[in-house]
Amino acid sequence: MTAAAEWVKLWTVRSTWWCVAASVTLMGCTAFLLANDFVYDIEHPDQQSVRDTAATTQSIVDPAAASVSLAQFAVIALAMLVITSEYSTGAIRSTLRAVPVRGRVLLAKAAVAAAATFGAGLVLAVAGLFAARLGLREYAVVDLGDAGAVAVRIAVYLALVAVFSVGMGAALRSAVGTLSAVLVLLVGLSMVVPEPASEYMPGVAGGMFVADGDASGALILVAWTGAVLAAGYAVIRRRDA
């Protein structure tokens, strides 16, 4: 019942719809541009001082997988708003009066954000694959099995990132603080932590999982997500609403 109520709440504010639309648009545009870039490089070898690849074709999976790192921002916004908007508006007090068992509220919010972003993830993965196909033109390699697998991985990755953002929102409450912390952990750490250790950072590990189906990457991201959710639970359980 708690999750059903959270589901109603999620889809009865406009920001959710805006975020879904934004993530699909970001995904499509980025995948198309990346694909276009690849084609341009092939067709204009003279303008390339350094060619980073000798490939003359590309799988539509590659631009799609690479675009997730941008499209995820809209998904993070959607997920963190599930909880930070309640603190900023005071609606959390209505929520906790209705369901005073705080762990149940947090789990319901995480589950709803995960379910919504998993669904949205499939949609935007398909949008990204189509855009990549369009952008790559005759240089595209299409393998439906690969495409299906990457779509599921993108959806799983985004669902995990959503839970991560909900946990962070519960821990920090403010939208600005939550967004900053999620970006630092997901993007910032990947850039400042040096090579071998960086593979244990959530952003890098998640990226490896999306691109190559790397199972250890998935596990590392799951561990990070669990830790952040636990931190969120520790705060929401103790602190005054």
Place this chain on the structure above:
Amino acid sequence: MTITVTGLTKRYGATTAVHDISLRIAPGRVTGFLGPNGSGKSTTIRMILGLDRPTAGSALVNGKPYAELKNPLRTVGALLDARAVHPGRSARNHLRAMARSNGIPERRVGEVLETVGLRDVARKRAGGFSLGMSQRLGIAEALLGDPEVLIFDEPVNGLDPDGVRWIRQLMRALAAEGRTVFVSSHLMSEMQQTADHLVVIGKGRIIRDAPIAEVIAGSSTTAIRVRTPDAEALRHQLAAATIAVSHTGPDELTVTGAQIERIGDIAYEAGVRLHELSRRDASLEEAYLELTAPSVEYAAPAPGESR
């Protein structure tokens, strides 16, 4: 159902917002919760509702902590800050989600919106509501689960006179049905017409917990007026009986802190002729101001007084 508060204490850092209060809020009557700004009313209410964790003590609803109530909205309805609704969500969708979380049938949403007079704006975003409309939505939310216990923190805030009268009648009706109604307010004239019982709190401590009639009768501003040609003689007799009395006119005395019968008896025994013996009740406002005068924390300087 009874709300039982025992030794409830809440500290925020160095400030003690609520200091060791114990209360029993009984069903079938309206209990008014009065106190100056910052005296701890809202904090007490938040602790009863399980939103704030007490530093010490406990608050039980029907013998259980709020957090252990199953589907709490069906037992306790509450109005806290009116604007505790996501501004982008419609009134109806807000209530639908609340109803769903507690297994309340969806038709209740329409019913309570009708009750509070928001039916026509049910699909409008709550962010566009006026203060009074937000307050009505909060009241609709409190009524949603048809609860036995109702807690309102300053419900008349922002309501128009019609709304004020409506909420007074609503609270009276809820108490008459045997429900427990606990309401904080700063509007004394309103409370005087609504409450049966009063809890007055100042600086986080209980100053008075008594039926409203007792609070008013106990005020030193509840006075008895005596008119008699033998004012001086009677004054002596009363003073001898250690009754507070003052000369307020050539043939008029004002007596405080004594029963009217007692004064009549003393006059009779002294053979003093009376032309008038009447009681002038204090207003709740006078009684309240007298009770809380020592515990007002945020007083403005009187007009003309320099700071």
